[in-house]
Amino acid sequence: MEVIVPFSTDRPKSRLSSVLAPEERVAFARAMLDDVLDAVAAAGGEPRVLATDAVDLDRPVTVDDRPLTDAVNGALDTRLGADDESDGPPEPTAVVMADLAxxxxxxxxxxxxxxxxxxxxxxxxxxxxxxxxVASHPEFRVDYHGASYLDHREIAAAVGAAFETVDSHRLGTDVDEPADLAEVLIHGEGRAATWLREAGFALDASEGRVSVVRE
Amino acid sequence: MEVIVPFSTDRPKSRLSSVLAPEERVAFARAMLDDVLDAVAAAGGEPRVLATDAVDLDRPVTVDDRPLTDAVNGALDTRLGADDESDGPPEPTAVVMADLAxxxxxxxxxxxxxxxxxxxxxxxxxxxxxxxxVASHPEFRVDYHGASYLDHREIAAAVGAAFETVDSHRLGTDVDEPADLAEVLIHGEGRAATWLREAGFALDASEGRVSVVRE
Known part of the structure; x- marks a missing residue:
């Protein structure tokens, strides 16, 4: 299965700016991307990075500088929809975010x-x-604004696509905010967790829900 | 499988005090408990509430006013361990928190x-x-302080118990803080979601990650 991994090269992870400097956010975002690509490949997927600008990677990369929704819908047009030139029903295509550490x-x-x-x-x-x-319905398209999970459920219903929700804490954890870093330290097994530890981050269980501190 | 559901009757859900009055927190905690008990029973479990004080319920209740860790370990002693009077290996016993809405x-x-x-x-x-x-190892006991998931993994290793992690966003979402209410409104299908809606809560997608507002 082809697995598209959107990746923004422009000021990534801005909501981590309170705990990481700009060049650190670039390095951490890249560590998460590499973890995601490795996991996709190990699961038998064929990863393709959909990047906003050129990125140096040993994986297939498509550059598309449009906003996320437009770029992903462009990819879906090619694979599922109007631009699909194959016979028969479309092959399922996956889209997996690059910050699922x-x-x-x-x-x-x-x-x-x-x-x-x-x-x-x-x-x-x-x-x-x-x-x-993962989508295989020719008419399914995305809209990432707001509570997009609910919107995508409605979009699927509107085009008559059978919809399933996958219940996963690991894939449900996108690493956007400082509190999310605790999840990486607790559960992460790859480069992103190592990067955080080497940058001095550790778990802090001193109050309520566990958070992180930097030494 | 017997499923123990710990429930605190004393000032429940204090970390929601910025958005819910004390009597509202009692009602909301009870709605979540009822949802959990119904889900357990529908999954074929036999729920038993482990409450800090008497609670009016049509389900079996054990009252134990000790702190959570001690009360749960007392229940495990009876079912898995020193106080288990049955022959053969212990039956698996589950412990499911009451705020998994x-x-x-x-x-x-x-x-x-x-x-x-x-x-x-x-x-x-x-x-x-x-x-x-769920535990069936006679020596497994809990310690709910801090990052208890990591501690429980270590406790299991120390007693030679085979350990598995269950990856679930639904069960991984304990409703403690105002941001958690958004998850109930997005995914909840029971009394707790209805209670929140009737109390005027709605999703707010105006910035970053979706949160809740109260009308």
Whole structure:
């Protein structure tokens, strides 16, 4: 299954600016991307990075500088829809965000399996985002604004696509805000967790829900 | 499978005090408890509430006013350990927190299945807590302080218990803080979601991750 991984090269992870300097955010975002690409490949997916600008990678890259929704819909047009020149029903295509630092092959396997059963399978992120999906319905398109998980459920219903929700804490955790870094330190097994530890981050269990401190 | 549901009758959900009055927190906590108990029963579990004080319920209730860790370990002593008077290996026992307002029979099924395969199966909560577990190892005991998921993994290793992590956003979402209410409005299908809507809460997608507003 082809797995598109959107990646913004322009000021990535701005909501981490209170805890990471600009060049640190670039390095951390890249570590998460590499973790995601490795997990996708280990799960048998064929990753393709959909980047806003050129990026130096040993993986296939498509550059598209449009906003996320337009770029992903462009990719879906080619693979599922109007521009699909193959015969028969479209092959399922996955879109997995580049900041899912807790992604593992096993969790991606669950997503891919759900996407073979349903026309559209979505992993909601915390706060109602759409962290990952698989679609094989020719008319399904995305709109990432706001609580996009609910919007995508409605879009699927509107085009008559069978919809499934994939229940995953790992894939549901997009790393956007300082509190999310705790999840990486607790569950992460790859470059992103190592990067954080080497940058001095540690868990802080001194009050309520566990957070992070930097030494 | 017996499923113990710890429930505090004393000032529940204090971390929601910025958005809910004391009597509202009592009503909302009760709505979540009822949702959890219904989901457990629908998944084939036999729920038993482990309450800090008497509570009016049509389900079995054990009152134990000790702190959470001691009360749960007391229950495990009876079922798995020193006080277990049955022959053969202990039956798996589950402990599921009362504030998992997104629990569904399907997600609990996954937990119960994992708990039949492994000696200890844990669902980590956001921030490294232990939202639910199933244990059948006679020596496994809990310590809910801090990042208890990591501690429970270590405790299981120390007693030689096979450990499995269950990856679930629904069961990983314990409703403690105002931001968690958005998850209930997005995914909840039971009394807790209805209670919030009737209390005037709605999703607010005006900035970053979706949150809630009260009308």
């Amino acid at each position: 807790l992604a593992t092959p096993a969790t991606l396997d669950r997503l891919f399996a759900a996407g073979r059963d349903a026309d559209v399978a979505v992993v909601p992120g915390r706060g109602g985002g759409t962290n990952a999906f | 997104l629990a569904t029979p399907a997600t609990l099924d996954r937990l119960f299945a994992a708990g039949r395969d492994a000696d200890v199966a844990v669902v980590p909560g956001r921030g490294g807590g232990t939202n639910a577990f």
